[in-house]
Amino acid sequence: MSEIEKPYVIGIAGSSGSGKTFFLKSFLDHFSSNEITLISQDDYYIPANTKTKEENRLYNFDLPTAINRANFYDHIKDLFEGRTVFQKEYTFNNPLLANNILEIKPAPILVVEGLFIFHYEEINELLDYRIFLDADESIALERRLKRDLIERGYDHDDVMYKWINHVVPSYNEYLLPYKASCDLVIQNNVDDPMIIQQFTNDIAANLRNRIV
Template sequence: MEKPYVIGIAGSSGSGKTFFLNSFLNHFAKQSVTLISQDDYYIPANTKTQEENRLYNFDVPTSIDRKAFYHDINALFEGKSILKEEYTFNNPNIKPKMLKIEPAPILVVEGLFIFHYEEVNNLLDYRIFIDANEQIALKRRLKRDLEERGYDHDDVMYKWINHVMPSFNTYLAPYKEACNLVIHNNTDNPQIIDNYTRDIVNELKVKLEGL
């Protein structure tokens, strides 16, 4: 199997990255693209050090099994399939699915630290940075964590101030200017995002035909 064309997609928490990513992938034929997500490589929380308020910090590079993440990306390069248990963010109400990641001509790698991990960044052919106004991002984060993950409001705010924003500023923001495409996603209109991703995908398809 030839080396896949590798697209790296990273964004701040609350940037709308997941919605953008799903829309982006829907514009490709299923057999043409595959996704590997850094989020499925979190080290179990019970192995982490808790802070005084009994919260774990998931927003640091050491929270990820970096070696396994890199190993599986390379396995996809070699045409191998990956079996991986879905990470459910410690939500006891969600039964994790077993994910089967198949190799494909286009590989999308996504996650907060994919540009910071030098060995992963060096594999990327095209880099997309999803950004959003901080207040909009925080509003989205609160909605997700309170409604979908059952977190406490004070815990969400503590993490935003002490974990999320310091991590973004240290491990993601410095790579923004080096990305091929920066998207400012301050809208929650699905049609606008869908139109935008369609245009990006069409441009990439033209680029790939020329390779």
């Protein structure tokens, strides 16, 4: 890709527990690393360990101000200009995990994902195609509990506190209002990988003509 050639930009956002991680993996697997690249809002969290222990317990990750918005946008623009981006991977406040340095290379297809990508006006206006993943609240909560308790080792009471006071209000204010304006809405209430696989198959097939 030449430095002046704008990538085709796909924005992917979803409620917590909507299956966004599996969707992204399935979608990216359709392409080589030279064809597609991913930049994730999650890697631009302002580090929770900069807060005191008391603040950190109730630190709200689900606010637009929890993200280094300017850096996130600047790196997207760098990719537009054909420049490789280096960003420290966020480990969700797990001190046992070392931070990897992500090397994000420009490619003809750029996937931008994160909770606030539609809410951030300067990022939303860069998107060519918007995908919204959603799930019923009871199903999303069950998936969130499984992830946070097992994979991230969080305390059950903390997970429930954040779900009620942070996650759901943030979804309702900063993501749900954009659902109707997205190009594709996927209601993912069934844990059937073939359903997601079919969606990604169809999207990838439609994109093939853009990179040949």
